[in-house]
Amino acid sequence: MSEQNTNLSEYIPDVPEHAGFKKVVLELGVANHPGVMSHICGLFARRAFNVEGILCMPVGSGETSRIWLLIFEDERLEKMIRQVEKLEDVLYVKQHDGEHPVFGRLDEFFK
Amino acid sequence: MQMTGADLIVKLLERQGISTIAGVPGGAALPMYDALSKSEQIHHVLCRHEQGAGFIAQGMARVSGRPEVCLASSGPGATNLITAIADAKLDSIPIIALTGQVPLSMIGTDAFQEVDTYGLTIPITKHNFLVRSAKELLTAIPAAFRIAMSDRPGPVLVDVPKDVQNQMVSFEEYPDVVVPDAAPSFDIGAIEEIAKMIEAAERPVLYLGGGVIHSGASQLAVTLAEQASLPTTMTLMALGAMPMDHPLSIGMLGMHGARYTNYVLEEADLLICVGARFDDRAIGKTAEFCPNAKIIHIDIDRSELHKVKTAHVAIAGDVGQVLSELLPRVKPQLRKRWLSHVESLKGRFPLAMPGVDNPRSPYGLIHAVANCLDDSAIITSDVGQHQMWVAQAYPFRRARQWLNSGGLGTMGFGFPAAIGAALAEPERTVVCFSGDGSLKMNIQEMATAAQENANVKIVLFNNQSLGLVHQQQNLFYGKRIMASRYERPTDFLKIAEGFGMRAVDLDPAPNPRAVLAEALNTPGPCLIHATIDPNEFVYPMVPPGAANSEMIG
DSSP states (O other): GGGGGTTTOOOOOOOOOOOOOOEEEEEEEOOOOOTTHHHHHHHHHTOOOEEEEEEEETTTTTTEEEEEEEEEOOOOOHHHHHHHHHHHEEEEEEEEEEGGGGGGGGGGGOO | EEEEEEHHHHHHHHHHHEEEEEEOOOGGGGHHHHHHTTTTOOOEEESSSSSHHHHHHHHHHHHHHHEEEEEOSSSHHHHHHHHHHHHHHHTTEEEEEEEEEGGGGGGGTOOTTOHHHHHHGGGSEEEEOOOSGGGHHHHHHHHHHHHHHHHOOOEEEEEEEEHHHHHHEEEESSSOOOOOOOOOOOOHHEEEEHHHHHHOOOEEEEEEOOOHTTTTOHHHHHHHHHHHOOEEOOOGGGTTSSTSSSEEEEEOOSOOOOOOHHHHHHOOOOOEESSOOOHHHHHGGGSSSSOOOEEEEEESOOGGGTEEEEEETEEOHHHHHHHHHGGGGGGGOOOOHHHHHHHHHHHOOOOOTTTOOOSSSHHHHHHHHHHHHHTTTTEEESHHHHHHHHHHHHHOOTTTSSEEEOOOOOOTTTHHHHHHHHEEEEETEEEEEEEEEHHHHTTGGGGHHHHOOOOEEEEEOOOOOHHHHHHHHHHHHTTTSSBBSOOOOOOOOHHHHTOOEEEETTTTOOOOHHHHOOHHHHOOOOOEEEEOTTTTTOOBBOOOSBTTTBOOO
């Protein structure tokens, strides 16, 4: 059997193009303790999903924090959000459009 | 109450019903070991390598469905656990890994045996904790159990610095014993839609995955199949959910599935996926899998829905609860035409099992083992050719009868997992099918098996090679055999005996079946050695990345 199969080859799929140009803002409510940022950023990083901007501050008494992420939308976004929602320390995820003002006035710090 | 963090950990484990822990001690875990010395409830199994401890905990968890615990020290102890934790993540197995860590004040200083266990285990756990005070243990340990067993199960790691283990903590009452969270609620409208789709389908196929086992829903799945006359395929992780010899079973799908199984799927007009995740080894090239079928996907993990294949109807829910709601809504059907077509495909393209009557050949040896056992036996396997032969040919007939490393494909899984299974259910015979490549990867646990007198039988398929690599190099790399043959033979019989384990060799035996039966039916650990021809290949085979219809062999 193996005789006739010597010309077979493995198929290795190409890396799909993910380039997106539309910006999206994600708002995450999270538990506030060291390591949460690492859980969230790691999730994006290991899928090669670039995070363009990130803001994080504690909310109220400091039990929870809010994280704002600025990302480029691509077809993986919906799946990505579902993965983020699964994290134990993530309380909610809201999706806003890229024009959300949270990152608006930060430009002057990046000149 | 007042006690040390270490004593509190042990008490909380006892309260969760833990009676066996597998581990290896070390400096940063010594307070926990000291606390364990005072426990009357917990039996500690001293492993010879932390990976063995991780897989023993997995073996216990895979047969019971409950979270089980492994324990290691900091640094190399923790890194040695990592493979077993990652394996549990991919197969959704509830284990709790407890690791010692250097004292809080020394974290980040490159202290002796310090490694960032928390950081290392983020991507391979369902959740993890670095505990910063003994008081936090009151919430972290129960949370670890709750998370490990709720929804889609998975591994949780709790890293405990040595000073936290020694710290005194005062509290009024123990936290409650935790139970799994309620499964997500789902829409009954979608259930009704599924029932209609099943009724309207002409060529439906039921596709069961490991979630059916985790949910304890095998019987419901079989009932659904019978009620609606659904040919049923199982993933590697679901084998046993429907008895292999059930008239509606069409066996395992995918890379090493029978030809007829993959042909039936190709013709399906409706695929009902229950607790499976469209893994590449199961479905081949995504675009060409079930090209004509509408897809129903039921899974407790919402992130699995539409991940690989877009479903027409998807329900995020516990598969047992969903099937319970679905069953009364599904109209009984006979589907004579489709079932007789499936039967004819099965007749024309069956699973070929050359040598099945010869106990010195792979299929023959598997059948000879099965003939010595009843359905109460637990079967584990390592990873490679022997795993696929067993998955194809062993007559699995019940859930949790079959334990193997499906997602991560970890060589070295089978033997320690078998020890864990034997510790959890000592009344059963546990057989580990292994290869010489896999067995060597955790062979040190022979000492553990001997010490525990675990009723584990290793059936060793020795072809003096890394068989599946050897096969792929033959088929896909121009027969250039590179690093897949072991030049020097290993005397496994002597090794087993050196570890204090009985060993028998089928090779010189005039009647190998008799030797096999005697070895399998004698309690206690035993190595059963059999030489296998390295040029025996697993067929059929879908080349990696190809469509399932492109099987060879």
